[in-house]
Amino acid sequence: MTRVLGWLAVVALLAGLAVGFGVAPREVTQGNVQRIMYVHVPSVLVAYLAFAVVFVASVAYLARRAEAADRIAHASAEVGVLFTGITIATGSIWGKPTWGTWWTWDARLTSVAILFVMYLGYLLLRGMVEDRERGARYAAVLGIVAALNVPLVHFSVVWWRTLHQPPSLLKPGTPTIASAILAALLVNVLAHALLYAYFLAKRVRILRREQEASA
Amino acid sequence: MTYARRAWAVVWKDLLVERRSKETLNALFFFSLLLLFVFQFTLGPDRERLAAVLPGLLWLGFILSGLLGLGRTFLVERENDCWEGLLLAPGDKSAIYVGKLAGNLLLMLVVEAVLVAMFVVFFNVDVGGVWPGLALVIVLGTIGFAAVGTLFAAMTAQVRARELLFPVLLLPVQVPILLATVKATEAVLLGEPLAAVADWLKLLVAADLIYVVVGVLTFEFVLEG
Numbered sequence: 001m002t003r004v005l006g007w008l009a010v011v012a013l014l015a016g017l018a019v020g021f022g023v024a025p026r027e028v029t030q031g032n033v034q035r036i037m038y039v040h041v042p043s044v045l046v047a048y049l050a051f052a053v054v055f056v057a058s059v060a061y062l063a064r065r066a067e068a069a070d071r072i073a074h075a076s077a078e079v080g081v082l083f084t085g086i087t088i089a090t091g092s093i094w095g096k097p098t099w100g101t102w103w104t105w106d107a108r109l110t111s112v113a114i115l116f117v118m119y120l121g122y123l124l125l126r127g128m129v130e131d132r133e134r135g136a137r138y139a140a141v142l143g144i145v146a147a148l149n150v151p152l153v154h155f156s157v158v159w160w161r162t163l164h165q166p167p168s169l170l171k172p173g174t175p176t177i178a179s180a181i182l183a184a185l186l187v188n189v190l191a192h193a194l195l196y197a198y199f200l201a202k203r204v205r206i207l208r209r210e211q212e213a214s215a
Numbered sequence: 216m217t218y219a220r221r222a223w224a225v226v227w228k229d230l231l232v233e234r235r236s237k238e239t240l241n242a243l244f245f246f247s248l249l250l251l252f253v254f255q256f257t258l259g260p261d262r263e264r265l266a267a268v269l270p271g272l273l274w275l276g277f278i279l280s281g282l283l284g285l286g287r288t289f290l291v292e293r294e295n296d297c298w299e300g301l302l303l304a305p306g307d308k309s310a311i312y313v314g315k316l317a318g319n320l321l322l323m324l325v326v327e328a329v330l331v332a333m334f335v336v337f338f339n340v341d342v343g344g345v346w347p348g349l350a351l352v353i354v355l356g357t358i359g360f361a362a363v364g365t366l367f368a369a370m371t372a373q374v375r376a377r378e379l380l381f382p383v384l385l386l387p388v389q390v391p392i393l394l395a396t397v398k399a400t401e402a403v404l405l406g407e408p409l410a411a412v413a414d415w416l417k418l419l420v421a422a423d424l425i426y427v428v429v430g431v432l433t434f435e436f437v438l439e440g
Contacts (some may be wrong), residue, residue: 118387125384128374134439138370141433142384145363148429149388152422158262160398160415179359 002205004104005198010053016042016184031095038184040090042192044112045084050080051119051147058143061136067211068204070136075203077122077130079196084116107157114153118146132211143214218310226315226321230289233406235244239287239322243280247330250276251337265338270400272338274393276330277323277357278386284322286366286381288315298373301438312365312434316427319361326354340404348403352412355419356396363388363427369437 020038027034057073060066091109092102103109122142129135177185216224233239239385254272258265265272302309331349334340342349367385371377396419398413409416 060432082373114387114390121384121387123368125380126375128376130375130382133371137436137439141370141437144433145366145388145426145429148425149391152391152425155418156394159418160288160394 002198002201005194005201009191009194009198010130012187016188016191019187020146024181027181033094035080036090036094038188039192040087040094041130041185043090043213044087045189046192046196047083047087047112047115049079049149049193050076050083051150052116053200054080054119054122054143055147058140061140062136062144069210070140071204071207072200073140074126075200076208077119077126077139077197078203081116081119081123082199083117083192083196084142087112088116097139105161107161110157110160111153111180114157119151122146136215216306218307218313221304221306221310222314222317229291229315229318230321233322239284240325241438243284243322243326244329246283247276247280247333248325250279252328253335255337262339268341269334269338270397271402273330273400274356274397276334277327277353278360278389278393280326280330281323281360281364282356282382282385284326285319285368285385286371286378288319288365288368293372308435308438310433311353311368311438312430315369316361316430317334319365320357323357323360323361324354325359328390342404345403345406349389349400349408351409352396352399352403352416352419355416355423356392359392359419359426360389360421362423362430366426366430366437368433369434391422395422 016038020035024035024038026032053076054073057076061069061073072156088109091112095104096102122139125142126135126139129138254265254276258268289298292301293329304311331342331353335342364385367381367388371381371384374380394439395415399415400420402412403409
């Protein structure tokens, strides 16, 4: 099952590369640099998905005390932090030629950076609590607080400042984006989601084996 | 005992301990004074430059003294092996959270009042006409800060590197509160009406509500053992 997921992710990523470079047109003002969007945007969407999974799994753990839910929360947070890191890295590479700077305290950059440190703290807490059951409970509470904090972070930094191009995909009305580019983007979103599912399944299994070995 | 009385018992116990030992408050007052020295020495004597960053400095002072004060919330119980006492307390465990939160709120507001007074004296801040607005912003910000701080203090109390982990967990979560309070404080100190910062105040109220409710609902899972 996991292996199938892995191969599906590989195929989808290859297809994503193919449409990203082959089918999607060269963007008029930004040129080829814009193609990094096919990694940047899917990464951030998947990161948000991962943290939503952490939230749901955390609530489930506190309600049911199922160790499986705890493992899913743990694994999803790790993969989410990875994709947030990819988002920040690709964003920097994109920002340098288009905005002329690697980093700026723009609203959306700031909120992703805060997300990154919030969940790094989550992983740090996981690593520092020795007792496994206690660690799972604490992490679940933090997972809930962090997820509920996301909208507050979003509004506060948007009011604080903004420079990022406004969203062209997730907004009311029809997307302001050429259909070929949109198609390439959607293929890549699917590919990244599959990659996330594969990483998650793999990590959950490793965590289970670790716990079995130490039990 | 009713819920409120159980919460009050926690507040009363902590106040009594503090009155007899005078550990936390005295040290925090002294720490706040030292912070002013540090701000002055690192930013230089230029009054205009200080005035420009004043709201940020004020909240930096609150946050730093708050981190020290809040981090100690459950130290009395831990050091004196009274953790089981909290566990054995009858009824809803969230009453303990409410009590601890009320105590922390009291502690922080006292320290903050002293800090503001020291800012008035040392940095020549004029709070004459704006103090009601300033007080509102400070109280709203402190509720959110203390609500998460109390919850995280319980979480880190039993962890090895707690004095390190506590700020590392708390600071990223506090970003919305920090942005809102600094912006609102800036506007209030410039003499703008509260209506000008209504958005920030609403955000603070929403954050306070969310944090307190989450704290009340999840505290029993943290306390468990």
